[in-house]
Amino acid sequence: MTAALRFDPIRLPPECEQLRKEVRAFLAEEIAAGTFDPHQPNREDTDVPEFSRKVGARGWLGMTWPKKYGGHERSFLERYVVTEEMRVANAPTRRFFVADRQSGPVLLKYAPEHIKMEILPRICRGEICFAIGMSEPNSGSDLFAAKTRATKTDGGYLINGTKIWTSSAHIADYMIAIFRTSPPTKENRRHGLTQFLVKMKQPGIQVNPIGQITGQYEFNEVVFTDHFIPDDHVLGEIDGAWKQATSELAYERSGPERFLETYYVLTELVRAVGNNPDIRSAEGIGRLVAQVHTMRRMSVSVAGMLQAGKEPVVEASIVKDIGTIWEQQLPHRVRELAAFVEETATNRETLEKQLDFAIKTAPKLTIQGGTTEVLRGIIARGLGLR
């Protein structure tokens, strides 16, 4: 028998519907006030600190965390609703999203108490931004080939080396990074890496923005030269980061952000086609809607597993694999379907601009957060093939 894959039809409970209304009303107000333009997805690299603080003030950051750290002890399903509404509205979430999704949960699990008390409430207030320092110039998919060194010194560690592709490092207050504290062992080549909390904007850290084919500056090279990190900023087990880093990735892989990044082109296609579509447009739209609906049902199902305290590593990888391939193909399918849209469609210009941006975005979608090939390796392991 193979691993039984189950995606139970989890339904969002009534409190989620109430919350969804509140989030939509909030976003509508912010759009009306000119905080952001829902038709402009390429504002991802602009940083809107006031928006983050407002989201924090609403209680929509750290939603599942304990109250004593500023959290709200709400469910993963409630968090799910907030995330998907923000994504679909193209809200500027860059400043807080990584901290809320990933870094906060890592701190909750592995940081010393005084650091949790200091930092988590600030994440919940939307005040601080986090970056993830895993990749290095010669270590991407092969995470455990990382070489950037943390050398023990009085009261802490000295860091030397380079991280790369680090999203938001240019605006980040903190980074959670893995550094090499020992060489790998013969038995375990994953051994020897340790996770650290890095305070950015300190001596010995230089951030060099790297331009992207979309025209954005979103990720960076981060060079460490004798940067000092105090002992109490070690997260978890010395030399044991490989266990921590892999469980962290489950949070990163199944959320609605993994199939909604180019969703806006579908909405704009429906607008351009109008309410009396020809058969070709109707069929094309119908298929795309059936696909996104199915992916969302899978993703909600995984959120339900997280809520139930499970670690759905394989299921999350399946959602990211199918979801990112879908969001990658979506702008191309929309382009095909839009080919015969009336020249007079009022949103034609918006649609064309969005397509241009989405097609340029597409290549990265199956790379960030673990490549397709890496995910399929994880799924294959889950099937008992490795």
Next chain:
Amino acid sequence: MAESDNIVAETAEKIFADLADAQTINRDKKDEWKAPLWQALTDAGLPLAWVSEDCGGSGASLAEGFSVLSAAGRFAVAVPLAETMLAGWLLAQAKIASPGGEMTVVPASPRDRITVNADGTLSGRARGVPFAKVAKHFAVLASDARGDLSIALVDAGKCRIESGLNLGGDPSDVVTLDKVQPVAIKPAPKGFDQARLMLMGGVARSLQIAGALESMLEISVRYSNERVAFEKKISKFQAVQHNLARLAGESAAALAAATSAADAIANATAFNDEVFLEAVAAKIRCAEAAEKGGAIAHQVHGAIGFTIEHILHRYSLRALAWRDDFGSDSYWAVELGKLVAQRGADELWPLVASR
């Protein structure tokens, strides 16, 4: 294989495991397995699972019946279990008692129409009716000149049946009714329409397709762990692993879409746009998964899977055939696209995120 949700599904699962083992069936050229299987299913009350006890059935819930269909898909059984269940369900909508024996529903395509004549007889033609050839009775949905719908029980012997076979080799027939006097006929309940019947059939097929994909994944993984090439099990080749990971993805997507739709229908208080989306999306997505997943299963099996001797075709061809019943994925994609267009761009996300 997924665990069963309930006692009804467990019963079905056990009967299939005992009497519908794919290997045995595949070797049995005379279809001798069919009669004992049907007898056991009947004894367990499964064909009339959706019919209340006072109408001659076993009164299982919609949800229980749906999980029987998932199990039937996992075994790809070629007996009219889904069809008889659907027929019983349709008749029950009009409180018509179900007779014993095999049944099927007419029409089985959203584009065919059966008419109630002024004298109360029925006329019309329906194509692609599954298992019409072996059915003793048909549950018919028909409309009169005013467009009012009726549900009727019809003796199959009174109809003309032209035999056909679907891709999987199961009966898929043309049924012609020429002024046929029904055994019983009653008005359909308010709000019931042909789309509703088609989508109930479509969800049944979606569950069967998802079940067949689960089995294809299972036998493909197993085979890859047995077959040796270049001195290694083929499961150790990364290219094969990635193909199987994709098959797992398609199987998971089909299962998620089909079980979500079944859950939506089982708990629906009204057949609104949200339930329509669930049912239609399942049919479309499962059809796509049947194509992509089936191709991978065959690839992994190499030539052996292409032989009539091997069981793979029992799953792969049936999953492909089921795409066409009760409206193809293309048909429903057009209907869904029209609905989305009519609601307008800003109402798309609220529809998708409605539950």
